[in-house]
Amino acid sequence: MPDVAVIGFAQAPNVRETPGTTNGVEMLVPLLATAYRQTGLSKQDIEFWCSGSSDYLAGRAFSFIAAVDAIGAFPPIHESHVEMDAAWAFYEAWLKIRMGEVDTALVYGFGKSSAGQLRRVLALQLDPYFTAPLWPDSISIAALQARAGLDAGLWSEKDLAEVAARSLADAADNPLAQFSGATGAAELLDSPMVADPLRRHDIAPVTDGAAVVVLASEERARDLVERPAVISGIEHRVDSPVLGARDLTRSPSTAAAGAAAGIDGVEVAELHAPFTHQELILRRELGLGDGVRINPSGGVLTGNPMFAAGLARIGEAAKRILDGGARRTLAHATSGPALQQNLVAVLERRD
């Protein structure tokens, strides 16, 4: 089976509200043009297309069909969609190339979170019998998880603020970030509680955005770019949807996905942690020590486009290899409440 590499990545500016429609076309058209430029491929060269988005987020039926306008799907294309973060669409595209069905694929994700009330829309990800009918919002659920760790002595509010401070500082070098700046942890801790024990800096912002990643078989990739980011491992796992039956301070699915993907020796990790304490859970489960650079992009605390942010983590991790800055990087994506589903990909330079 051929190995697969990432050869292109583009993402839209992370913003609080785009003027465009919820079908993402306006965000995607310029990203596709960038991806073609990066790879030298044209629309006709892409053999498989796969996207991730959500109709609940868009507030309309079949929003992903409307998004296909951005491609210009004529003659007809080979296309698929996941109602999840596009990192899972990336997984599907990886499988297609591994199986030898296609040589090239383009994956995109988009989300206009500003159209609805995001933390309420996300309640529909919960068990529909006994949990969703209470409309617990996504921030409250994360707050229950954060307190469980505080009570267990696994982290302090200061630890959480330090994650936020580092993320904001790193985002200063990321022109697409929604928030950035040099703010000390002590200063952040002076702000009021939003959902006790979470403060504003602990919570990823509401973000509109989109991301595009181009994949190719390793052999094809070598013809197209100088340093393809070869996927040496990719796995995803899921934990119980029953919040009260889980130890919320742990993420066994992340640990299992990481072990299966083979993460030893990574230099950089882009972690999809929409809440500060979740980064600490992920680092522990993946066994990432101080030697691993975490979220040089600033991570999703500085811009979290729903259904595109996980794919953007893969793109950011690949970018470090494509631009020659690193040899082995890790990307993580999450979906569902309180880190329920987790995907880990490891990318490397081979030469």
Add this chain to the structure above:
Amino acid sequence: MNIGFDYTRSVGPVLGRFVNGLAAHRIEGVRGSDGRVHVPPVEYDPLTAEALTEFVEVGTEGTVKSWTWMAEPLDGQPLSRPFAWALIQLDGADTAMLHAVDVPGPEHMSTGMRVAVRWADETVGHIRDIAYFRPVRTDTADAGPTADPPPVAEREEGDPVGVVITPVHLKYRHSASPEESRYLRALAKGKLIGQRCPVCHKVYLPPRGACPTDGVPTTDEVELPDTGIITTFCVVNVPFLGQRIKPPYVTAYVLIDGADIAFLHLILGCDAADVRMGMRVRASWRPREEWTTSLENIAHFEPTGEPDAPYESFAHHL
């Protein structure tokens, strides 16, 4: 835009036992393969996937395992006054359930505190039969539930609850794209504005963010007349909820002269039986003072009396 739907779900034997218990002010969990008691019950063991059948009644008091404060409750939540969310492990259960705790402020909450069920005034067989929890020890008076009981599915007298209904209401703000905005503003002035794809030269009305054939923005603006042809049509004979015109009437795809995509509109001004494919039509505009940024400024299309367009001229638009 407000979107609403009552989600109707059948509960089956395991979840059904739980909701019927709630209606009778009783809480039952299910014993897992490892002996743990799951409350609310799960149909299959999370570790072994074995079907679970041994029900265990648990207490209506329990212990808070984690909590957070909801200072500004959102639509649909158990209480409309500020409250705490908590994971509550009921006495006799080994898992926690998520629910609301009614206390005046976060200073009244702590992990490990004891709480008790406050039943809804009317219990119907739904998770909302638990209105909220209250501290076992409290000096605060109970101000009572703030939400009505959920809707109930019809069933035979005496039958157990087999279906739960959960209304879902979400609000969205849909924005028009820049292309659509120009089109809508032109409509307010009585004009039809389309856009031409720079690659395939097709004219889209309404304009789109990207040509669906070529994937490029359609930037070249084209002012179009208010005449065109009927490509295909449908005679509506069936009355339905929300219908604004008395049947029979005709809805048709109208292809405006110079445009390459048809839109759906109403045909009046002739007998429904006389409407034909290829028939020439003209827009009938509402009075100018009623114009807004909407295609509804055109009340309907009506025949011009000109000769029909030959089939070959519009066959590729069908």
